Amino acid sequence: MGVDTHLQRGLGDPVPRHHCFLLPAFLESVTGAVAGSPAVAAPQAADPARMGPLCLLLTAAPLLAQAAPPEASQHCGGLEYWNPDNRCCGSCLQRFGPPPCPDYEFSENCGLNNAGDHVSHPYKECPFGQCNPDSAELCRPCGGGATAPAPAGSRSGTQWRCKERPVPPKEPCPLKSWKPEVFSSQEPSPSAISSLSWTSEHNVTRQALQTSAQAVVLVLSVLVLLVTSAAILLLAQQCRRQAKVLHPCPGLVCGDTNIHTFLHSSSPGPLEAPEAGDSWKEVALVPLLGRVCLPELPNLASQPLSRLLDELEVLEELIVLLDPEPGPGGGMACGTTRHLAARYGVPAAWSTFVYSLRPSRSPLRALIEMVVAREPSASLGQLGTHLAQLGRADALQVLSKLG
Amino acid sequence: MQRWPQTQVYRANLGPRLPHTVISAQTPLLVSGCGDQIYNPMEQCCDDDTVLPLNRTKLCGPNCIFWPCFELCCPESFGPEKKYVVKLKVLGVNSRCPSSPISGDCAR
Numbered sequence: 001m002g003v004d005t006h007l008q009r010g011l012g013d014p015v016p017r018h019h020c021f022l023l024p025a026f027l028e029s030v031t032g033a034v035a036g037s038p039a040v041a042a043p044q045a046a047d048p049a050r051m052g053p054l055c056l057l058l059t060a061a062p063l064l065a066q067a068a069p070p071e072a073s074q075h076c077g078g079l080e081y082w083n084p085d086n087r088c089c090g091s092c093l094q095r096f097g098p099p100p101c102p103d104y105e106f107s108e109n110c111g112l113n114n115a116g117d118h119v120s121h122p123y124k125e126c127p128f129g130q131c132n133p134d135s136a137e138l139c140r141p142c143g144g145g146a147t148a149p150a151p152a153g154s155r156s157g158t159q160w161r162c163k164e165r166p167v168p169p170k171e172p173c174p175l176k177s178w179k180p181e182v183f184s185s186q187e188p189s190p191s192a193i194s195s196l197s198w199t200s201e202h203n204v205t206r207q208a209l210q211t212s213a214q215a216v217v218l219v220l221s222v223l224v225l226l227v228t229s230a231a232i233l234l235l236a237q238q239c240r241r242q243a244k245v246l247h248p249c250p251g252l253v254c255g256d257t258n259i260h261t262f263l264h265s266s267s268p269g270p271l272e273a274p275e276a277g278d279s280w281k282e283v284a285l286v287p288l289l290g291r292v293c294l295p296e297l298p299n300l301a302s303q304p305l306s307r308l309l310d311e312l313e314v315l316e317e318l319i320v321l322l323d324p325e326p327g328p329g330g331g332m333a334c335g336t337t338r339h340l341a342a343r344y345g346v347p348a349a350w351s352t353f354v355y356s357l358r359p360s361r362s363p364l365r366a367l368i369e370m371v372v373a374r375e376p377s378a379s380l381g382q383l384g385t386h387l388a389q390l391g392r393a394d395a396l397q398v399l400s401k402l403g
Numbered sequence: 404m405q406r407w408p409q410t411q412v413y414r415a416n417l418g419p420r421l422p423h424t425v426i427s428a429q430t431p432l433l434v435s436g437c438g439d440q441i442y443n444p445m446e447q448c449c450d451d452d453t454v455l456p457l458n459r460t461k462l463c464g465p466n467c468i469f470w471p472c473f474e475l476c477c478p479e480s481f482g483p484e485k486k487y488v489v490k491l492k493v494l495g496v497n498s499r500c501p502s503s504p505i506s507g508d509c510a511r
Contacts, residue, residue: 085453085454086453090451101481115461116471117461117463118463118464118476118487119462119465121479121480121485123480162452163439168497171499171500174479174482174501175481175482345495346494347444347494349444349457350473350494353472353473357506357507360507361506361507366491366506369491369504370494370504372504373493373502373503374493374494374495
């Protein structure tokens with residue numbers, strides 16, 4: 001039963017007399033207000049035996065007025081929210097940051113109820129006639145008048161204020177049509193006009209300097225590129241020579257898997273050698289020998305991991321290979337997405353959580369997205385190295401399609 | 404709906420947010436700091452300077468549940484369509500809604 005239904009019934013239905021007594025308790029349960037707060041303390045003082053329908057209306061009206069919106073916090077000011085675990089009032093600004101879009105302001109309690117649930121949006125549009133061009137917490141009259149008074153907020157004071165925190169930076173406004181920081185009504189200031197002529201002369205000189213600097217940078221870049229290419233070629237040749245010698249894999253985490261498993265395993269499963277010919281054997285081999293290079297996947301090593309999120313077919317194949325976990329009957333117990341996540345330094349608790357999202361959400365995809373968000377420079381080569389260390393030659397083969 | 408499986412020995416050291424983590428001298432238990440409290444990241448996390456159990460859930464919008472230890476509730480307040488999106492927290496950094504991957508989409 002929703003809150004509104006509760007409230008409508010409380011006002012409209014022929015309620016037995018004793019409901020007048022119960023109403024405060026009910027409102028407490030709806031709003032989460034604590035006993036003794038202004039919203040609930042007064043009615044408790046009334047004698048329930050005297051309360052009839054009129055009493056109900058008289059009592060309920062101010063209560064409902066205070067409880068509107070029903071989810072608003074009864075503990076904190078309008079620009080604060082109640083933290084039920086720490087039992088303190090936190091600043092909306094310090095939690096959510098300034099309103100990202102102009103002409104928006106914080107909603108009451110930034111949309112949080114007393115249980116910490118997000119019951120409405122943290123920001124709302126300014127009321128008619130009010131503006132907020134500089135992302136203040138509240139809108140003010142558009143003509144540049146005084147700041148609007150805080151919403152009925154400071155109702156219970158700030159007896160338990162949460163620890164101060166730095167205000168997060170303002171997020172970019174997601175509204176495409178908005179032109180931030182530029183307002184048509186703004187005129188250039190006199191100082192800006194006087195500086196225009198100086199700026200144009202200055203720009204000519206600066207352009208000349210920039211041109212010569214660009215030439216120098218270009219020459220240096222070409223030199224660096226040549227030296228790097230030569231070094232990579234030499235390194236690749238060295239890796240190829242080393243690849244001809246078989247070594248046990250030092251980085252494997254799953255039992256006795258070693259390089260021979262990659263090349264000579266006859267059992268089915270993810271560690272089975274793929275039937276892709278000698279060239280593939282080198283693909284599986286080389287990452288095990290060193291973490292420096294993947295000579296057979298030269299393009300892969302330098303490509304961003306985010307590319308995998310665009311290559312849906314390859315990603316799907318990897319999901320099929322890496323997401324499944326051993327069932328009750330046992331089976332492959334290592335080299336899954338969970339182990340890959342551990343290689344990326346992700347807590348096991350996180351892996352457990354994303355596995356609980358299956359089947360609607362792939363743990364591998366979630367992992368890749370999370371790693372890309374955390375570390376935009378993460379590369380496919382790094383993923384290949386992890387897969388090699390986990391003994392997932394089959395996944396490496398799929399990954400090599402991107403090379 | 405209970406999505407949280409009762410299992411796993413958590414070997415990793417961290418909750419979703421780790422201001423600082425130390426290893427207890429007497430036991431192998433790892434503890435982390437959260438505001439001015441400490442917590443066990445194997446069972447708890449730090450969200451909004453508050454220690455929460457890993458299986459704590461909260462509402463994101465009227466009818467959508469999210470897990471504050473692992474997810475962010477992102478109310479998309481702007482534009483005509485008001486909706487809520489649950490996103491995965493990005494570990495090791497201060498997660499923000501615009502840059503976090505989507506975990507689920509809540510109906511309006």
